[in-house]
Amino acid sequence: MLNILAISGSLRAASTNSALVAALARNTPEGCHVTVYDGLGRLPVFNPDDEGERTPQEASALIDTVTRADGVIISCPEYAHGVPGGLKNALDWLVSRDAAVGKPAMLAHASPRSLFARAALAEIMRTMSFAMYEGGLEIALLGKKPPEVEAILTEPANELAMHDALVTFADFIREQT
Ligand SMILES: Cc1cc2nc3c(=O)[nH]c(=O)nc-3n(C[C@H](O)[C@H](O)[C@H](O)COP(=O)(O)O)c2cc1C
Structure with a gap:
């Protein structure tokens, strides 16, 4: 069983990226399990002085979760042409560790x-030595309200697209190990 960790880069209650990672968790192929990470908003701001024995509990939990995962999927909005601070902060906690090194990773896009x-x-992720899967998944949910988001994510064609993306990402993970 492959254990895949899915992270949304948005903290918004009605986030389309969070809806997409939740839908991915519902459309897993046989042999895969997707767990959604929900600790982004609880992570302290990264400070290199707080590494080692001083690592905060939430950061340790993230590092352990990524370490245990066979692969990582990130779905993230764009803020001012950049990566939102919350997600970058989470990634910064992983930089000086082994958690990301060689870890298969895929990007999904809700916009x-x-x-x-x-x-x-x-x-950023290549620099951290994630093994980036070149394929990806895009389901256009930009500007949609939750009922419409759920309607789009339960369309058979989109469920198939999520399932197929996970099948090919799982193959990529197996090739890396
Ligand atoms: C502060 C802020 C800045 C944004 N900047 C951009 C941007 O530079 N480019 C873009 O394509 N969208 C931008 N957007 C739109 C978001 O990326 C878009 O609404 C996204 O779907 C939000 O993701 P979510 O639904 O998961 O929260 C911005 C949104 C906010 C709140």
Whole structure:
């Protein structure tokens, strides 16, 4: 069983990225389990002085969760042509550890825009030595309200797209190990 960790880069209650990662968790192929990380908003701001024995509990929990995962999926909005601070903060807690090194990772996109953030996130994650899967998944949910988001995410074509993206990402994970 492959254990995949999905992270949304948005803390918004009606987040389209969070809806997308939740839908991914409902459309897993056989042999995969997707767990959604919900601690982004509780992480202290990264400070290199707080590493080692001083690592805060929430940061340790994130590091352990990423370490245990076979792969990571991130779905993230773009703010001012960049990666939102909350997600970058989470990634910063992983930089000086082994958790990200060689860890298979895939990006999912809930917006057809966000091209600056996509490129920046891929560059950050490659720099951290994640093993980036070049394929990805895009389901356009930008500007949609929750009922419409759920309607789009339960369309059979989109359920199939999520399922298929997870199948190919799972193959990529197996190739890495
Ligand atoms: C402060 C702020 C800045 C934003 N800047 C951009 C931007 O530079 N480019 C873009 O495509 N969208 C931008 N957006 C729109 C969000 O990326 C978009 O609404 C996204 O779908 C929100 O994701 P969520 O539904 O998961 O919260 C911005 C939104 C906010 C709140």
